[in-house]
Amino acid sequence: MIRIECQPILTAAEMRAAENAVIATGVSVETLMDRAGTAIAEAVRRLAGTNEVLILCGPGNNGGDGYVAARVLAEMGVPVRVAALSEPKTDAAKSARAGWLGPIETLAEAKHAPILVDALFGSGLTRPLDAITTPTPNRSPADAGAQDRPLGERLEFSWAPASARERSVVECLHSLGNAALLSIAVDLPSGLATDSGQALSTPPVFDLTLALGAVKPAHLLQPAARYCGQIRLLDIGVPTVSQAEVLKTPSLPTPGPDSHKYTRGMVAIIAGTMSGAADLAALAAMRAGAGYVTLLGDSQGPPHALVRTPFSDQALANDRIGALVIGPGLGRDDTARARLEAALNAGHPLIIDGDALRLLDPDHIKALKVPVILTPHAGEFDALFGKSDTDKITRARDAATRANAVVVFKGADTVIAAPDGRVRIAQGASDWLSTAGTGDVLSGAIGAMLAAKLDPLDSACAGVWLHGDAARRLGPAFIADDLAEALRSARASL
Numbered sequence: 001m002i003r004i005e006c007q008p009i010l011t012a013a014e015m016r017a018a019e020n021a022v023i024a025t026g027v028s029v030e031t032l033m034d035r036a037g038t039a040i041a042e043a044v045r046r047l048a049g050t051n052e053v054l055i056l057c058g059p060g061n062n063g064g065d066g067y068v069a070a071r072v073l074a075e076m077g078v079p080v081r082v083a084a085l086s087e088p089k090t091d092a093a094k095s096a097r098a099g100w101l102g103p104i105e106t107l108a109e110a111k112h113a114p115i116l117v118d119a120l121f122g123s124g125l126t127r128p129l130d131a132i133t134t135p136t137p138n139r140s141p142a143d144a145g146a147q148d149r150p151l152g153e154r155l156e157f158s159w160a161p162a163s164a165r166e167r168s169v170v171e172c173l174h175s176l177g178n179a180a181l182l183s184i185a186v187d188l189p190s191g192l193a194t195d196s197g198q199a200l201s202t203p204p205v206f207d208l209t210l211a212l213g214a215v216k217p218a219h220l221l222q223p224a225a226r227y228c229g230q231i232r233l234l235d236i237g238v239p240t241v242s243q244a245e246v247l248k249t250p251s252l253p254t255p256g257p258d259s260h261k262y263t264r265g266m267v268a269i270i271a272g273t274m275s276g277a278a279d280l281a282a283l284a285a286m287r288a289g290a291g292y293v294t295l296l297g298d299s300q301g302p303p304h305a306l307v308r309t310p311f312s313d314q315a316l317a318n319d320r321i322g323a324l325v326i327g328p329g330l331g332r333d334d335t336a337r338a339r340l341e342a343a344l345n346a347g348h349p350l351i352i353d354g355d356a357l358r359l360l361d362p363d364h365i366k367a368l369k370v371p372v373i374l375t376p377h378a379g380e381f382d383a384l385f386g387k388s389d390t391d392k393i394t395r396a397r398d399a400a401t402r403a404n405a406v407v408v409f410k411g412a413d414t415v416i417a418a419p420d421g422r423v424r425i426a427q428g429a430s431d432w433l434s435t436a437g438t439g440d441v442l443s444g445a446i447g448a449m450l451a452a453k454l455d456p457l458d459s460a461c462a463g464v465w466l467h468g469d470a471a472r473r474l475g476p477a478f479i480a481d482d483l484a485e486a487l488r489s490a491r492a493s494l
């Protein structure tokens, strides 16, 4: 089981293409399925201890993985039962099922077990689960005494139309999941759309999801990600590359004997009508490691290390400024517009956030001659780039190209895109980030990275990583001020 940080993220089609490339070298689908099922079995055995395992198998290759895992677990001596939704439909899944010599229960009548393994649907799901008319065998395993049969004795049933007592797949999954001590999803919890991260049906929340061969968008994008629990990758010997990767721990420069405040990087923050937001961005830039932070505009109070200067074109003309943050608490009045115009013309690398995003359009941003990082939340993104039903990765990537800027599309599933098509997706940090001012903190943290001369994509990634790590450290009910302070601990952990 491999941690997913830094791993490539593949869509369902990209994963199929990667598998097909391996198959073209002479490796059969059955071999890949065997590798997947064996890796699942090994992971499950480590977690299950002596507890009984129930594996739910669907009609496709996800179900095939389940049958292989069941066979391998049984060979290892782990108590394991199988419940199926229907007969397998693919050749590989049929052959995997043939390798399982134990009984097969119907999903609708499956008895719960302490360890639940969901191999109903994976990356092939295209419709909601509720639309499935679950066929049930015309002779139930209970009637046939299937539970009492020894391993090795085959039960053959023909599949008949649904009976009146049949329950929906979603209902079965929820009740089996609730009754389990540990629930594990194979590749994805059944019900999720691999590429968009939409929940076609609502699965239960799993404890662990074992991604097969590669991380998929649904492991990280909301709402799907909330159902996955911990995510670990299983290697099935399929080489993968992608322009999209899971956000990694940054490697950041630390001061040396020759460092001084300006070599560490100078960040300027432009204040506006709500100066608290700019204060938060400034504090964040300082705690993220900037050597010199100046706030241009009106604000008061600690920290004393923050250099407060009235806004002026002259203050803005300081050529030591390595990153200029504009937007947090800026307002949208005439003064805000004038400050924004001055900021865009100042020639410094820019982080554009909050209100400033509402005062601009993509063409205007594209025309800028300096590196630009945009940090919109969903509302600001829609206002700037238009609403769309397309998935968040595509939207972020298209926006980055359109504005020729790095786009940090924020949320519980922050997607960072560069104009060249590279994408990084953050693993969910803390839902307690849903509090006022945390976005201001992010813009300041990114400012510190850009001023330290990281390239714009790396700056955005490092800022998002520090922000998420700081939030995780704080636990519940923190406020944005705490978050800015905690960036120091996040940096110290590197």
Ligand SMILES: NC(=O)C1=CN([C@@H]2O[C@H](COP(=O)(O)OP(=O)(O)OC[C@H]3O[C@@H](n4cnc5c(N)ncnc54)[C@H](O)[C@@H]3O)[C@@H](O)[C@H]2O)[C@@H](O)CC1
Binding pocket: 019, 029, 032, 033, 036, 058, 059, 060, 061, 062, 063, 064, 065, 089, 090, 120, 121, 122, 123, 124, 125, 126, 127, 128, 129, 131, 132, 186, 187, 188, 212, 236
């Ligand atoms: N292709 C390969 O080489 C490998 C695939 N693997 C597994 O295969 C999975 C993908 O397999 P599949 O493409 O067969 O897809 P799934 O097993 O995810 O199941 C989808 C199958 O059910 C049908 N289907 C889709 N939505 C449905 C619905 N709502 N109701 C009823 N039927 C529906 C589809 O036609 C498809 O055949 C991966 O998630 C992974 O677990 C692994 O075994 C590794 C090797």
Ligand SMILES: Nc1ncnc2c1ncn2[C@@H]1O[C@H](COP(=O)(O)OP(=O)(O)O)[C@@H](O)[C@H]1O
Binding pocket: 354, 377, 410, 411, 412, 413, 414, 429, 430, 431, 432, 433, 434, 435, 436, 437, 438, 439, 440, 441, 442, 467
């Ligand atoms: N569950 C969540 N809900 C809301 N924000 C979240 C969540 N998880 C992470 N975040 C992060 O919290 C920050 C919120 O920023 P933003 O919406 O701009 O707030 P504000 O404008 O009050 O500063 C973003 O960095 C976002 O990615």
Ligand SMILES: [K+]
Binding pocket: 062, 118, 119, 120, 121, 122, 185, 186, 187, 188, 189, 190
């Ligand atoms: K599954």
